[in-house]
Amino acid sequence: SIGGRTEIMKVFITRRIPQEGMKILSQAGVCKVSLWDSDEPVPRAELLKGVEGAHGLLCLLSDKIDTEVLDAAGPNLKVISTLSVGFDHMAMDEIKKRGVRVGYTPDVLTDATAELTVALLLATARRLPEGVVEVKNGGWSTWKPLWLCGYGLSGSTVGVIGLGRIGMAIARRLKPFGVKRLLYFGRTAKSYAAEVEGEYVPLDTLVSESDFVVVSCALTPETQGLCNKDFFSKMKNTAVFINTSRGAVVNQEDLYQALSSGQIACAGLDVTTPEPLPTDHPLLTLKNCVVLPHIGSATYSTRGIMAELSANNLLAGLQGTDMPSELKF
Numbered sequence: 001s002i003g004g005r006t007e008i009m010k011v012f013i014t015r016r017i018p019q020e021g022m023k024i025l026s027q028a029g030v031c032k033v034s035l036w037d038s039d040e041p042v043p044r045a046e047l048l049k050g051v052e053g054a055h056g057l058l059c060l061l062s063d064k065i066d067t068e069v070l071d072a073a074g075p076n077l078k079v080i081s082t083l084s085v086g087f088d089h090m091a092m093d094e095i096k097k098r099g100v101r102v103g104y105t106p107d108v109l110t111d112a113t114a115e116l117t118v119a120l121l122l123a124t125a126r127r128l129p130e131g132v133v134e135v136k137n138g139g140w141s142t143w144k145p146l147w148l149c150g151y152g153l154s155g156s157t158v159g160v161i162g163l164g165r166i167g168m169a170i171a172r173r174l175k176p177f178g179v180k181r182l183l184y185f186g187r188t189a190k191s192y193a194a195e196v197e198g199e200y201v202p203l204d205t206l207v208s209e210s211d212f213v214v215v216s217c218a219l220t221p222e223t224q225g226l227c228n229k230d231f232f233s234k235m236k237n238t239a240v241f242i243n244t245s246r247g248a249v250v251n252q253e254d255l256y257q258a259l260s261s262g263q264i265a266c267a268g269l270d271v272t273t274p275e276p277l278p279t280d281h282p283l284l285t286l287k288n289c290v291v292l293p294h295i296g297s298a299t300y301s302t303r304g305i306m307a308e309l310s311a312n313n314l315l316a317g318l319q320g321t322d323m324p325s326e327l328k329f
């Protein structure tokens, strides 16, 4: 406060977000919001201009928050609130150095993302997109014993890479399909894995023994490119690969080779590099690769709740109070 008068703080929001979040910010009356009022990403120059002198920044996973953005914001910046649980788009070391707090959206999107992962797994393994196309283009001539066969979960071994909030929610949903063994890999064993009879195994074991490999870990320097030539070469020829974490966990050239050579059966991806994946990308020429446009958390209610949470995180950061979901780093 200056001379007894409370200073209105400045906030920049990098995209149109669900109204639930905007309402919270306008009703709080503690900040003046400027918004990149579009459904498309803010151009870099506009981002750098928009954050100038800002006390708070509400951003998306498609905004790269690096030194340049932090410098452009300047010393006023108290809080960055991202409308995501993933935080690989932000330069955490630089943010920490500047004493800026970070809010994110864990838990509230776990169910939606786990549901999408199960949907993608089944769609990929049972070849739903191919089947839909065949019905429309006249390829469906009759019931054929050997046509459009895929792979089922019953009696299978599922391997989850990253048994965190979402990985565990995926495992809980897959178990009732009759999964026989649930393997998982991460940096540490999890006591809560007992609920799904999860077996903590080395990565090589998971990759070579699983019928379904599901990636749900965070993108970090250690997990970047984890799913590469060596990884795919250890998978069964009949195995299904699913990634709903971040595109950069996968080496896409190696995945293309594995899919086109029959090294693995099929893949379902909700995340790619880059996003969007160019429409002429080789992966999109493959029938055994199902690509979705990063819609893991995309239910109306989840996105509304994410917007609410990110608005409340932002307000707490501005006011120096406890955040509903502060990222500790």
Ligand code: NDP
Residues within 6 Å of the ligand: 085, 086, 087, 106, 107, 109, 113, 161, 162, 163, 164, 165, 166, 167, 185, 186, 187, 188, 189, 216, 217, 218, 219, 220, 222, 223, 244, 245, 246, 270, 271, 294, 295, 296, 297
């Ligand atoms: P959590 O932090 O709960 O889980 C992340 C998991 O990653 C942890 O279990 C961790 O296991 C694992 N992990 C971290 N480092 C490594 C490593 N070096 N090797 C193997 N595993 C590792 O996060 P959430 O479950 O909430 O979210 C996970 C990710 O999902 C997010 O970071 C985001 O990228 C992605 N996501 C994608 C969505 C979509 O729309 N497709 C929606 C929401 C999230 P351990 O500690 O044992 O290493």
Ligand code: DGY
Residues within 6 Å of the ligand: 061, 083, 084, 085, 086, 087, 109, 296, 297
């Ligand atoms: C996240 O939150 O990290 C997802 O990728 C989008 O919800």
